[in-house]
Amino acid sequence: MTIDTNSLGTVTGPQAESIADQTPDGTRLAISGQFTFTSNAWGRTSTDISLTGTDHWVAGTTCDYQAKIKTSDRYWLEYIETSGQTLYVPYAFISPWRTIGTDSNDIVPVYNVTTDGGNTGGDPDSNELGKVTGQAGADLSGQTADGTRVAMDGTFTFDENAAGRNETLMAGTKNGDKFGSGDQVVYVAKVKADNHYWLEYQHYGQGTFYVPYATINPFRYYGEDSNAGDPVYSKGSTGGNTGTTESGRTPGEISQNYSLSGAAPVSSLNGYEFPMSGWVVMKNGAQERTTPDFAGGTKGTKHYAGTTKLSYVAKTNASMTINVFG
Secondary structure, eight states, X not given: OEEOTTOTTOOBHHHHTTTGGGSOTTOEEOOOEEEEESSOEEEBSSSOTTSOOOEEEOTTOEEEESEEEEOSSEEEEEEEOTTSOEEEEEEEETTTTEESEEESXXXXXXXXXXXXXXXXXXXXXXXXXXXXXXXXXXXXXXXXXXXOEEEEEEEEEESSXXXXXXXXXXXXXXXXXXXXXTOXXXXXXEEEETTEEEEEXXXXXSOEEEEEEEETTTTEESEEESSOOOSSBSSOOTTOOOSOOOOSOOTTSOSSOOOOSOOOOOGGGBTOEEEEXXXXXXXXXXXXXXXXXXXXXXXXXXXXXXXXXXXXXEEEEETTEXXXXX
């Protein structure tokens, strides 16, 4: 079987039971929804089941999540705790499939696969995640979705300054960690986002944080890596797509592949949700709406005053306005 790299977020838990082992552990799908627990569970600072839980979910409570992650035997929800910390809670076993609640979006973070007889991409190893480095990987990075995560351990030694952040955004909140030339960070994963490669690390048991270790364009590393390999796929889409790989979308929602380059909005994209997470500080007051329609949308109950910091999980273009889903 061969991974279809354009198919992340197209299968459900029962459908993925026999093919999940083809998806790398640590694969992250930016997808939002609500999960209501029917059994108790514990949120943790990473997707390591051996860690002591810090956030207790009891049966009947509902988690608003912003992403899902696959590990060796479980699926996890990624969510933001009330303090602003990103946490992870396991919600299902992979095989045999068993979930501990009800999900508003039953898609799982697994790639669909094709059989060897129908494969047009060659050997499965020819399109692995985290196997390419340097400029060659950067040249392929446009076909790997932002937010793609590969679980790999190592130590990175910086030869220039860098700062830890709470999220994989260069404009994101800095957590106070500063790395200078010669400093090292022990990481547990790598992430592609915001024109950078990031190291995911744990800080004194206080949470999960990120520090950039390379700029994609123009490409450069910020030091030396003990475990070479960047969070991009080693081969592009077999369909010839040179745009950004989409994740978390249901097949048929869009008919083309668009590059999420930050270019001016165009009417052909109206209504399409761009899966990306981050935060924005409101410059002026704004009223939430139940639909992304500034003029005709029904106003919701919340009003965000100027200086309010709002976390979001997607953006959409509608009526030439960029809307933020938080």
